[in-house]
Amino acid sequence: MKRLFVLPELCTGCKTCEIACAVEHSQSKTLLGAMLEPIPPHTRIYVEAVSNGHFDTQKMAMTCRHCDPAPCIAACIPQAMHRSADDIVNGTTIDAVTNVGGKNACIACGMCVMMCPFGMIARAAAPDGKVMALKCDLCPDRAVPACVEACPTGAIVYATGDEFAHQSRSRASVLLSGAKVLGESTLVQEVEE
Amino acid sequence: MERSISLDSIYLLDKAKAEGINTVWDRFEAQLPQCGFGETGLCCRHCLQGPCRIDPFGVTGPKFGICGANADVIVARGLARSIAGGTASHSAHAKHLAHTMLKFSRGQAPDYAIQDEGKFFAVLDRVGIERDGKSTPELAGELAQLALDEFSEREEPPVWLKTTVTEGRMAVFEKLGLVPAGLDSGVAEVMHRTTNGVDADAVNILLGAIKCAIGDYTGMFLATDLSDILFGTPKPVMAQANLGTLKENAVNVAVHGHNPVLSEVIVAQAEILKEEAVAAGAPEGINLVGICCTGLEVMMRHGIPSATNSLSQELAIITGALDAAVVDYQCIMPSLPFVDGYHTEIITTMPIAKITGATHIEFKEEQAGETAREILGLAIEAFKRRDPAKVSIPPVVNDALAGLSAESILQVLALLNPDDPLQPLIDNIVNGNIFGICLFAGCNDVKITQDKMFVDLIKELAAANILILCTGCAAGSFARHGLLTPAATEEFAGPGLKAVLTALGEAAGLGGPLPLALHTGSCVDNTRAASIATAVANKLGVDTSQLPVVATAPEAAMEKAVSIGTWAVAMGLPTHVGVVPPVTGSPLVVKVLTETAKDLLGGYFIVEPDAKAAASKLVEAIKERRQGLGI
Numbered sequence: 001m002k003r004l005f006v007l008p009e010l011c012t013g014c015k016t017c018e019i020a021c022a023v024e025h026s027q028s029k030t031l032l033g034a035m036l037e038p039i040p041p042h043t044r045i046y047v048e049a050v051s052n053g054h055f056d057t058q059k060m061a062m063t064c065r066h067c068d069p070a071p072c073i074a075a076c077i078p079q080a081m082h083r084s085a086d087d088i089v090n091g092t093t094i095d096a097v098t099n100v101g102g103k104n105a106c107i108a109c110g111m112c113v114m115m116c117p118f119g120m121i122a123r124a125a126a127p128d129g130k131v132m133a134l135k136c137d138l139c140p141d142r143a144v145p146a147c148v149e150a151c152p153t154g155a156i157v158y159a160t161g162d163e164f165a166h167q168s169r170s171r172a173s174v175l176l177s178g179a180k181v182l183g184e185s186t187l188v189q190e191v192e193e
Numbered sequence: 194m195e196r197s198i199s200l201d202s203i204y205l206l207d208k209a210k211a212e213g214i215n216t217v218w219d220r221f222e223a224q225l226p227q228c229g230f231g232e233t234g235l236c237c238r239h240c241l242q243g244p245c246r247i248d249p250f251g252v253t254g255p256k257f258g259i260c261g262a263n264a265d266v267i268v269a270r271g272l273a274r275s276i277a278g279g280t281a282s283h284s285a286h287a288k289h290l291a292h293t294m295l296k297f298s299r300g301q302a303p304d305y306a307i308q309d310e311g312k313f314f315a316v317l318d319r320v321g322i323e324r325d326g327k328s329t330p331e332l333a334g335e336l337a338q339l340a341l342d343e344f345s346e347r348e349e350p351p352v353w354l355k356t357t358v359t360e361g362r363m364a365v366f367e368k369l370g371l372v373p374a375g376l377d378s379g380v381a382e383v384m385h386r387t388t389n390g391v392d393a394d395a396v397n398i399l400l401g402a403i404k405c406a407i408g409d410y411t412g413m414f415l416a417t418d419l420s421d422i423l424f425g426t427p428k429p430v431m432a433q434a435n436l437g438t439l440k441e442n443a444v445n446v447a448v449h450g451h452n453p454v455l456s457e458v459i460v461a462q463a464e465i466l467k468e469e470a471v472a473a474g475a476p477e478g479i480n481l482v483g484i485c486c487t488g489l490e491v492m493m494r495h496g497i498p499s500a501t502n503s504l505s506q507e508l509a510i511i512t513g514a515l516d517a518a519v520v521d522y523q524c525i526m527p528s529l530p531f532v533d534g535y536h537t538e539i540i541t542t543m544p545i546a547k548i549t550g551a552t553h554i555e556f557k558e559e560q561a562g563e564t565a566r567e568i569l570g571l572a573i574e575a576f577k578r579r580d581p582a583k584v585s586i587p588p589v590v591n592d593a594l595a596g597l598s599a600e601s602i603l604q605v606l607a608l609l610n611p612d613d614p615l616q617p618l619i620d621n622i623v624n625g626n627i628f629g630i631c632l633f634a635g636c637n638d639v640k641i642t643q644d645k646m647f648v649d650l651i652k653e654l655a656a657a658n659i660l661i662l663c664t665g666c667a668a669g670s671f672a673r674h675g676l677l678t679p680a681a682t683e684e685f686a687g688p689g690l691k692a693v694l695t696a697l698g699e700a701a702g703l704g705g706p707l708p709l710a711l712h713t714g715s716c717v718d719n720t721r722a723a724s725i726a727t728a729v730a731n732k733l734g735v736d737t738s739q740l741p742v743v744a745t746a747p748e749a750a751m752e753k754a755v756s757i758g759t760w761a762v763a764m765g766l767p768t769h770v771g772v773v774p775p776v777t778g779s780p781l782v783v784k785v786l787t788e789t790a791k792d793l794l795g796g797y798f799i800v801e802p803d804a805k806a807a808a809s810k811l812v813e814a815i816k817e818r819r820q821g822l823g824i
Contacts, residue, residue: 010252012230015228154248
């Protein structure tokens with residue numbers, strides 16, 4: 001199953017992913033339309049920074065890891081939070097932890113917010129005004145999640161664990177073999193492949 | 194990261210935190226992480242087809258904007274526009290003074306006068322206005338008109354440029370095409386050439402930006418001249434600093450912003466309204482303090498305390514004791530009227546600088562005194578609303594010697610050699626007692642600990658026997674840390690520097706050395722330091738680019754600091770910046786600013802966030818110049 005992976009070295013902290021995510025989870029799905037909606041849409045991806053307030057700030061987009069087993073599912077009393085696994089539009093298989101379409105409706109108790117080790121669940125108003133647990137659903141209406149498409153530097157990768165691990169391996173192997181002459185950034189090489 | 198090392202700031206940041214009040218530091222944290230495209234200068238919004246962004250890593254993202262501009266062009270255009278912003282600000286300040294002088298000359302500004310006739314005549318002679326047989330108002334009118342003409346386009350180079358730099362500098366500027374046709378035209382030209390489809394050669398854009406910045410220098414020189422003529426050239430004056438200068442038993446009024454046009458009149462009226470303040474329950478009357486550069490203007494002319502700098506302006510309100518802040522323009526936070534739970538009356542005065550939530554009392558030179566009284570009346574009313582339970586003034590006050598204009602530095606030097614005041618300075622530079630001169634300028638920047646770089650760097654440089662001049666927020670910062678005192682010289686100056694400052698201080702009757710840093714004015718007054726460098730260069734028959742003189746803006750924040758830094762480079766000075774400007778997206782632009790500029794102009798930028806490393810780079814730059822001069 002494809003997941004979101006982030007390459008922190010490519011994250012500029014521009015927060016374009018946050019805006020794209022919020023827009024995708026609005027009713028109109030357009031920036032202008034979303035800004036005019038009575039309930040402002042909520043992002044489900046968060047750009048965080050570990051900063052000394054100066055020049056070596058490390059930035060990283062953080063999103064749901066869709067853990068398995070997922071602490072949020074285990075903690076959900078009404079069993080709203082669940083794992084979906086349905087073949088849907090565009091041929092994309094979505095295997096996302098979500099609380100939309102669960103056994104019962106979310107009661108906004110916040111248990112999942114407490115349990116998520118990554119802080120990736122917000123207790124906030126959905127576009128219909130109902131307060132509930134909002135989190136990444138891997139954009140079920142899209143072939144590629146909105147954040148991935150929006151990222152200007154390609155810092156968010158939508159891939160299976162194997163694919164991503166392979167990319168990391170090949171990057172590391174270049175570094176370890178000392179083949180730095182191939183380019184100033186090993187990432188350049190990888191992309192050119 | 195610590196927010197500040199200034200004790201009064203720390204005291205009030207604790208109070209703010211306890212009361213749950215957000216300040217600039219909290220707003221900065223809320224912005225983190227900041228967008229990397231903006232940080233590197235790789236975002237362009239100069240046309241409606243944008244915004245465009247260049248991928249700083251060059252991996253998968255775009256290498257060109259929609260129009261075809263590459264990273265170099267986009268970064269250069271952005272930098273040029275920020276220099277134009279800085280230049281426009283100083284130029285507006287200068288024009289304001291010229292208009293005031295023009296109104297005075299027509300008898301329309303009764304609260305103003307020519308307060309320094311000596312400087313008035315000196316400037317008239319310098320700019321070539323014939324004095325014989327003309328009345329003071331006539332001469333003032335001619336001077337003001339000539340000043341205003343500097344801003345439009347002429348065939349001749351700006352008068353305040355060609356009469357204040359060395360011949361060598363002027364020749365370099367002419368050769369490189371860096372002489373602006375007029376000061377406003379320099380700004381307009383940058384706006385033109387950086388709009389879509391005009392200048393698309395990064396180096397050429399940077400040259401245009403430097404031309405604009407040379408206009409900035411010219412306007413600033415003019416502004417300082419006119420301020421001195423209208424309000425008096427600063428003379429050494431003992432004053433105080435820090436937020437501890439606010440008084441519990443007085444109506445506390447801060448003048449804040451940059452232009453002395455209004456604050457000078459407020460100073461004059463405050464004494465007149467003292468009884469009203471006393472009657473309102475403030476036995477100590479009206480206590481005027483300064484924030485930012487308006488504060489420094491009245492500090493160096495009247496010894497008014499400098500309460501704090503622009504970065505910590507909100508903290509003055511959080512003392513609970515500030516009854517009114519009268520603001521003009523530049524570096525005034527839009528947040529001031531919204532510091533929750535405090536009574537401070539924020540009074541805007543300029544038609545071009547209103548703030549939602551503030552009280553606006555429009556200032557006109559024609560009714561200056563009347564307006565100042567109205568403003569002070571509002572402050573007295575606000576005092577009556579002060580909540581004593583909320584008052585907590587940090588017990589931090591430092592002495593500060595201010596008012597060391599170029600003229601007063603020369604007067605002090607003349608005590609050692611009345612016939613040739615510059616000679617003692619030159620002798621001590623040659624013999625190494627003074628290893629070099631460094632001008633500290635620029636702002637505080639919320640991205641780094643307030644004042645830390647200023648204080649760390651001055652200690653390093655003073656220990657290396659480098660004579661320190663300071664302006665603007667640098668001067669305010671040193672004042673807050675007790676570094677504008679003889680005691681600081683005793684503690685931190687290297688032996689050669691200490692000997693020189695002691696000889697000068699004793700000759701001046703201070704009974705001790707001059708302060709560790711010489712407070713040469715507000716941030717618009719940086720040309721005071723430049724004029725000393727030019728005088729020394731002329732006397733030695735060299736160019737300013739050969740002198741062992743450097744500049745630094747360790748905590749730069751504003752566009753004005755960018756334009757000042759750029760003209761400092763144009764004057765030939767190695768110029769250090771402690772905060773990385775948004776140019777790193779273009780290796781070419783970085784190279785031009787830090788290397789190529791040296792070949793073209795003699796001056797260049799040194800970007801170094803570490804104080805010790807910055808100090809050693811500045812010392813190296815001075816050493817190179819000393820070697821060049823054979824000393």
